[in-house]
Amino acid sequence: MARARPDSPPLFEIIERPDFSVETRAISQGIWPVAGMDEAGRGPLAGPVVAAAVVLDPQNIPDGLDDSKRLSFEQREALFQNIMASALGISMASVSAEGIDATNILRASLEAMRRALCGLALRPKLALADGRDVPPGLPCEGRALIKGDQRSQSIAAASIVAKVMRDRMMADCGRRHVHYGFELHMGYATARHRAAIEIHGPVARLHRTSFAPFRLGAVEIAEG
Template sequence: MVRARPDSPLLFEIVERPDFSFETSAKAEGLWPVAGMDEAGRGPLAGPVVAAAVVLDPTNIPDGLDDSKRLSHAQREPIFEAILNSALGVAMASVCAEGIDASDIRKASLEAMRRALCGLPVRPRLALADGRDVPPGLPCLGRALVKGDQRSQSIAAASIVAKVMRDRMMSDCGRRHAHYGFEIHMGYATLRHRTAIKAYGPLKRLHRVSFAPFRLEMAEVDESQST
């Protein structure tokens, strides 16, 4: 027996977009302003982890806010400018590769978000953080939202700001270190990047030598020296 194809869309085809409901609920609780926080650059082998904190104006929310990973470069750039021009407050902060190596990427990401929040020109009463963790040491109440960049417009705005700023930083690194192609892969472990590392070695203060590929290479060197 052949089953009729349903007219309604399948659940997995429905893409949820972030809204302002978390912020509206917080405002009703007396928790205003509300800041969204997110970071970019947890996974790359090189470059900083960059975080942003954004307090949106409820009367002037830019169109197209979404998880930065679901937007192309061409889509992110005008939204980034719209956020800067309309938000009540925007701040950015980063932790460099050496700082990441000195702790770990999770702690470095949380610290970058804390610094970004503290740099806001307005003092938030509540900070919404993307992920499972609230950065320690916040000057206000914090709440973590899993997949927050796909649920909260404030976090989505922060994700776009962090991504655009980090991409610009890595593009500048690409101009300074042409052999590595940072402006193309943004420090991620692409074949081109890994090939350049093998050919020219890691760059001091830019490559995260605590990450697995570098640890494995150092282990191989230690083993060869012990024979």
């Protein structure tokens, strides 16, 4: 007789943390180096999509690695410094708003990850990509891991590097284009950002004009 499911909710939520098990299995099969890849900035209305590729040192993995979205600003900054100091290989790349508009955000994200991987000083034998898709044109075997930044420490490290670098780029955009508040919302469609677009228009080469609300009607591009 089948046991009935309990109808009471769990007392607490179990949050899974990434580990090094996927990488360890690859190492046991003679597959090394292993790189993690992830991107930041798929959803915003402005700015590039930024990707990172990271090869962690199995003997010196920073404590606290996790999906960058589950970390505070202070945690990301501290882990970014630890990753930069301890990883065997780190590379970053981006695709601009113009590049995103010329293709689409999925292709641009995969291309950014491919460029980041190809920029590593050491050549990995396996690349782990966050999501459902493996970037085309990789110089090594690639595997896609759904929710990879919550499963693989290498991908989590890449997600942190990509997020921190993109946030810094958008903060710089905020200093250059003071009406938009990019340093606060990082290009996402907040009420403040939408209001600034209504008043000042989109910024050439920075706003993604293939995204709503731009593609819903004709807009005047503000040079700056």
